[in-house]
Amino acid sequence: MLERVCRILEYDKMKGQLINHASSSLGKQKVNALLPSFDFSEIQYGQNSTYEGSKVIRLRGQAPLGGIRDIRTSVKRASIGGVLNELELLDISSTIYGSRRFKSFIESLIEDEVELSILPELVEEIVPLTDLERDIKQAIDENGEVLDSASQALRNIRQTIRSHEAGVRSKLESITRSTSGRKMLSDAIITIRNDRYVIPVKQEYRSHFGGMVHDQSASGATLFIEPNAVVQINNQLREARLKEKQEINRILQELSALVSEHVEELITIVKVMTEVDFIFAKALYSLEINGTQPNINEEGRIQMVKARHPLIPKEEIVPIDVELGNDFSSLVITGPNTGGKTVTLKTVGLLTLMVQSGLHIPCEEGSTAAVFQQIFADIGDEQSIEQSLSTFSSHMTNIVDILDQVDHRSIVLFDELGAGTDPTEGAALAISILDYVYNVGAKVIATTHYSELKGYAYNRDGVMNASVEFDVETLRPTYRLLIGVPGRSNAFAISRRLGLSDTIIEDAKSHIGADTNKIENMIASLEESRKRSEKEMEDTEKIRFEAEQIHRDLEKEFNKLEQEKEKILKDAEEKAAESLKKAKAEAEAIITELRTIQKNNPTIKDHELINAKKRLEKAEPNLVNKEKVIKNSLAPQSKKQKLIPGDEVKVVSFDQKGHIVEKVNEKEYVVQLGMMKMKVKGEDLLYIDRPKQIEKNPLSTVRGKDSHVKTELDLRGVRFEEAMLEVEKYLDDAVLAGYHQVSIIHGKGTGALRKGVQDLLKNHRNVKEARMGSAAEGGSGVTVVSLK
Template identity: 80%
Template sequence: MIERVCRILEYNKMKDQLIQFASSSLGKQRVKDLMPSFDLDDIKEAQERTFEGAKVIRLKGQAPLGGLRDIRQAIKRAEIGGLLNEMELLDISSTLYGSRRFKSFVERMVEDEVELTILPQMAEEVIILTDLEEDINQAIDENGGVLDSASAALRSIRQQIRSHESGIRSKLESITRSTSGRKMLSDAIITIRNDRYVIPVKAEYRGHFGGMVHDQSASGATLFVEPESVVQINNQLREARVKEKQEIQRILQDLSALVSGYVEELSTIVEIMTEVDFIFAKALYSQSIKGSQPSLNDEGFINMKKARHPLIPKEEIVPIDVELGGDFSSLVITGPNTGGKTVTLKTVGLLTLMTQSGLQIPCEEGSTAAVFQKIFADIGDEQSIEQSLSTFSSHMTNIVEIMNEVDFQSLVLFDELGAGTDPTEGAALAISILDHVYQVGARVIATTHYSELKGYAYNRDGVINASVEFDVETLRPTYRLLMGIPGRSNAFAISRRLGLKDQIIEEAKGHITADSNKMEKMISSLEDSRKKAEEDMNDAELLRKEAEKIHQELVVEMENLEEEKQKVLQSAEDKAAISVKKATAEAEAIIAELREMQKNNPTIKDHELIDAKKRLEQAEPTLVTGKKKPSPKLKKPSVDKLIPGDEVKVISFDQKGHIVEKVSDKEYFVQLGMMKMKVNKDDLLYINRPKAISTKPLTTVRGRDAHVKTELDLRGERYESAMMDVEKYLDDAVLAGYHQVSIIHGKGTGALRKGVQELLKKHGNVQETRMGTQGEGGSGVTIVLLK
């Protein structure tokens, strides 16, 4: 049943859109195999994976997923001792490279304090097989050819081959250049027949060169002859080429055996990277349809805001709001043909399937989707969004199957319920079917033309009417879904707009029962009330936005006035301070003169000088221009408020710094410039907390403008530059408080590694060094323990 529902709701067409965003054949196959899940926990996990992928796309634009290849068959053959060819080995190397890039990408995001949970766990399971990757790359070039560097024996053999080829060409070229030789040759060229070098000789000179004939032209006038003078060298060349093939086979066999030792790790990498590719395909698809993650429930509650069908072009789609499963579990939609009723059904159905497949849906944030155990749809086998009807019998065949399987955890979608038969009987049958589905407890959305069903919702609890709006002025549907309002029959209004005489229309109205007229008037009144309410709401929203704008302008104006006031007061106080300073200086001068006078007149006592100075101080002008706004006092927060990264002031040193580490409830390590010291909390004043600060333990220390990483990569750098980088990095690492760091110098010729290790032996901050283990990079990495 679910396969048929997926086909009816065009689920596979949606997957055709999704598959375009997969980066590898493995990811594309994962999309092809995608089907809705019916387990709430599994769906939540799948949704979280898509959400995390979308978060990475939003922050970084893309994730590095290149290089992933389908190496599953190659792994199996290697496991049973089979020989892998060059391209299979190259695919393995490419996959290892892609997985390594992805792992590094995720680790950098974690270092940048991006909150991720699922992707770091997946990256952690990826095992970096650098040695295997390098062994393959050193043996096979990017085009799949085995390199001379693959083995010393191969290099020697190929040197022999080149030497033999050079000797053969030299001898043959001497023939083609000679005057006598040109007369006997059809063309002065050297060519190859049966993997041996030959020259084109005229048939009449066949015996002149001796040797062997390997071929002749179509006319027989030219023979391709291997002269006797090069037969022996050609034989040697052939032997060398046989040895070359044998050596290549041996190299491939060794590499295949090497691969066989990592079957489990490689299988894990393929499995994880396939899922990663699938996650980012879903995330990119969500970005393309402007999708959002809905909240989930298994109680049958749906609230899709501004829902859009992903298969309809963006410029044509009209978003709809659909709610189901709260106050009502049945929704009956009425309205004209081509008005959007079927689109509504398919939108709700397809978005539900997408949700249960772990995909985000094209709705506004805050939408809610339900997880159903069964999803049924009767929209006609051949019906697409644009058109088509189905017969009554085919409808009833589908409905019978649905009635036999439907339960309280089901979503049922009926299009044109009861159509294709007598209107009276069809309407009665539709009402009975809707009643049965409602009693079972399922959620149901049904579309219909029958006027009898317009009053259905008014007589049933848990059922609500809806309609698709029709603009009588333009004679076109607007495709808007109006909840709570049944669809009107617009036949009379349309006929009048098209020019039908009023007399005919009035006579037609007389043939309609009073109940039908009353129903139409009620619907018209509801539509008018809805439009009036929408207009009032729009007016109120405009007034609210205008009031908010005025409020913001007033706040800015008040802030400007306060700032100007403070500037004026500050200017006045500065001028007053200058006057006070000048008066004080004059007072000091007067005191000095009085002391001189005291020397000449001993009757002037010291206490009189002191009294005079006091009177001068009391005579200083009092500032009355206004009071400057006191700067906010530094508050000393409780211990639990101080976290690493907080900017603080050390009172005893009158210096600003930031918290590096909490030692205890009463002590913290504080970074003051180049110095890190332990400070009692009573000696600290809180200043500021950067916005990006995290309460997690710091794994990196910020330098002037950058993070200090726990590793330094020197690969590709010149020797002198690398040595300078090592010295600077060690200083930064010591200041950051690291106890262990890694220096990546690669294997290469060993010169860079030797230079690094010599420098480390002499460095005062280095306690101990060792080579990296297999998991740390082997001999390509030096691990440094710092003092």
Template identity: 75%
Template structure:
């Protein structure tokens, strides 16, 4: 595998990948990356890359800063070694970075981003906030121990500052003194051997006394610690020793805390290494415009618009290549530098990338196979630009490959059989391809031999392919054409360059009839391919136009639906407002009639007319288009036909009632609810004649056209609207003379039932209520009896 990775430039690809790692942890993980041969392992790695790419697409980036490789520090802390300030800072930084990443993933999950692998990684991260806090409260961001690390350290450092101030004060008084200044080389205070000194001229060395710590290179200046500050300098040095001892004590204490969290810290580091590696793959996928391929372990690969990741994007020509579906052997022919070797390397490298859990630089819908072995005979010396391979080196590699391959292998042969006699080389190449086919391995091979062009037509499971060459520009297009063998362009190129036609004709005559047939067949195939591509381009243009038209129509339809819905909502809102207003006014009229009823006085005609007018004005006016008007009954023509008990309609009031008595042929007494009126026959409209006499001839109306029913259905009504309906219905039922009615409120949450029963308890005319029986609706119905 190592040789194949080198030949297919897998390691160069890894260097590109490594540039996207955020820490040394991720870089080390990339260095260890190798293709896997386990399908489930590869699928898991691909899914991880997909989740990372999803995060980058939705969030732009992932917080991975501050992560350090602290495993050496953890190990030394575990064996009681003392960590220094910088090592502890790195540990705190790593804890902070991992904690921030954990919070980031939790926020992504709250934002309903579907994550599985990253969610599991985040769960493994233990936020060691106490250890992080201890370190950051003791050491500043520059790696210096803070005074607040301990009360003792604060006290010691205060002593140091006091001693330093005292020493500097005494020495500054010496440097400012007129007598002393002439004895000094310079009026400054400096430090030698961690002690404060002043530069004294050689000839005045005895004037200050004290200790000589250093002298200038010329010997003219001595750095002397005067007797006046020796004692204070000694105290200062002692304080600094205590400071160092206290700092070491604090470092030992912090190291002990690190040691206690050894296992958790290792888990954090290992997890963040995988996280950094995962996002390195995701960033690399974004750079190469990669996609997640469908995986299989059956040797099928189908790369759509595949691009070699090591070739600059402005130079690469995408290719479509498949293998292992309709055929398991692919023979690629074409001119030198036409892109055959690039095609082989693209197939091999993209397969290695897929098996490494990396997205491949292909369009969506591509498929990759997980092979147990991958072999490539392209030559160690051969790169994309140059080929220097020989027959012997080729054959040595081929022998080794044929000894190891099996049905789960992918084999790549470049210039199979080249470097020897063409006839023998072609025969040898055919035998090798036959053997690989029998074993069941997948193989892609490039060749110059025309004999191999016909090989694919005579073998099942073998397909020709070629790289296209533009004779007009004398340049390869680098396009791979599956199913079309490469043409020999020698004659066409020679003719394009101006070679005499008679020489070309003579050369063509030297070629055998079979070769000419093959070339003519290839030319015909090439012409048919170009025509098919032209037709396909036209079809694609029509399809694109049709899709655009379809999208435009969908947008227009959606806009129409939105406008219609908005208009309906506005109409419903206005209607609801009108109905609510009408209900309110109707309730006010009912209350007015109740007040009149309480007075036990007969309602006069003008009061009834006024109430009727108020009700008419309260009814909302709703316009209806296209609604057919019902045919109204005409006034009574033969008044002598009316009998007491007949139901009639008083046209002028638009109210229903029944005949009580006959005054004369032209007038009748009519009962309207609780009112009895004298009405002219011409103002009456016959409605119906009851078959049997009811207990009460009174009839109330609901709306304008319907009798009051013996049941009220409240299902689907809002609570407030339902309560208003109950009030009106009870009044209407009483006016209709009913002894018992049913109120259907349904079961539901019980709120509507409770509200109905509470209202019935407070109603003055209700004597008894009960729930419905088994055949009466059960607990979804309340039966009401009146006085």
């Protein structure tokens, strides 16, 4: 039955397209033997392997499959002691090379993190027989000739042969070049007869040269003679050639023995590369037909979207949407002849066979296909106006066979069910057959001309009407499948378009029963509603497409603005970094100058230190990050931010930055500006920033001379990077405050902060000495620093 179904559904023609993509005879043999499988896991494997092959082709364009040969016969002969000829050995070498190259190709994909599973497992079985490949290639060239390098003995023998050949030619050329020789020869050439060098001598000069006659011309006027002068050398040459054949045979025997040592590995290579070639043939065929991998199930659910018959040219095919096994298990397709009903059946049937053969199908992504245990089809040319009894009998015989075997795991395709006999009886038979198949639980798609079956689908749960669309205006089928809408006969509409009198048409309508008219009117109304819905859907799709296009344009512009914004910020950050670098250099110079001034002249006046401190503050670059830009405004910040001691502020009237020392009242604050303190009204202050250390521990704040600079710095609870910055700042302020010794409290903890502080102190410019605190000073949780 399967063979007949494959023939009816043109499965072999599909395989004829597939076989063109096989790279080797092995792959072609695999395609020729291909049949649908009924094992779900095997089908899933086939689908996944086709997907992997398609993925590799999309990524790399092709796969290296050249050089693979069917070497099984040669390998088997070698395994029983046979001697392989040069071409057989060359095929074995080529196959080893091809498999090794493909294995490396897959391994390179894995290194590039391409997700594959089936192909890596296959090539894992390949043993790269590089030694055997090398031995064969060193002995035999690409033309199948044994090389001189195959053995030292062969090299010596061939040198002897060349020497003897040169000697023979030399002697014979002296004859052909001599004046007397040219006179006695029919042609001044040297030729070979019976593997011996001879010259063409005229019949009348035969006795002049002596020697042996090996041949003569058709007319007998020319004799091909081996002169006595070269007989001995020719004998030596013949002996050398015999030795050459013996040595070549020995080399081939030796290589054949090497092949016999790797029989299992070579058979495995053939098996793997056969499967690989088949996988990529399927993948290439999938690309040719724009195939996709369907979701497969064993519950009989089919939902093929934009399905196309692979044997119909792309420019002629009209895609169809087919659904079965969800809300209904039987589909009854009605419509006019040549409308595409049979094509629909063949499309569903062939695509199901393809799925169960591990092939992708020409449908949209996300389509669903079912795996059936039996596939039945009764499809034939039932569109002839002559229906004979023999035709009906033939179809009924086939249907009887189907009904004997059908079960709930089957799909049945009936074309023109019940045709070929009396319409009333045929329709009754069709309904009974459909009921039987439905009750068995099988999935069925049937086409028919009978209007009775339109009503059948409405009156049965699990049965759905469908039709192929017909354009009355052009009198042509559109080949579109419409599920849920039964087909109309269109006889009256077509007759009117062709010019039949309205009187005759109206009279004909009067002969049709009221129920039939109601059904036809209902169908006409359904078609009108469907066309209106489709038009609205097209308009909606158009609007959606335009909206998506606008969205993409806006997104593109937004991304462009974001890129420009990022570029501006990056440029600003680079400029800020450069400014900061210059500022640090200036600060270093100022601190050095302050230290020199204070050291050389202890009686230096305060205003000179104030000037130097102002230079230090001006050296700080005016960098404003995005958050501060958002925070700041032209209005006094004190109205928006509650100020506390330690806050960094700007005195608007002086255009100077400082920090709050203390709060006098709600409207007035004491502000430290350099080395000066002054009272400033809150409305004259702009809030800049609040150091995190203040929020955590206001008493540990370090800000300069006088009471706010303590002799100890508490770093407990501060992050490592912030702590290092605090230490740097604290040491500079402590030097300016004139302290000779300070304490840095870092705690014991893991020791990471202590180590970081001590490493910083070792190379600090202001540190004379650093030691661990005594027990009374806090022990290992404190580092005591002596300043220069």
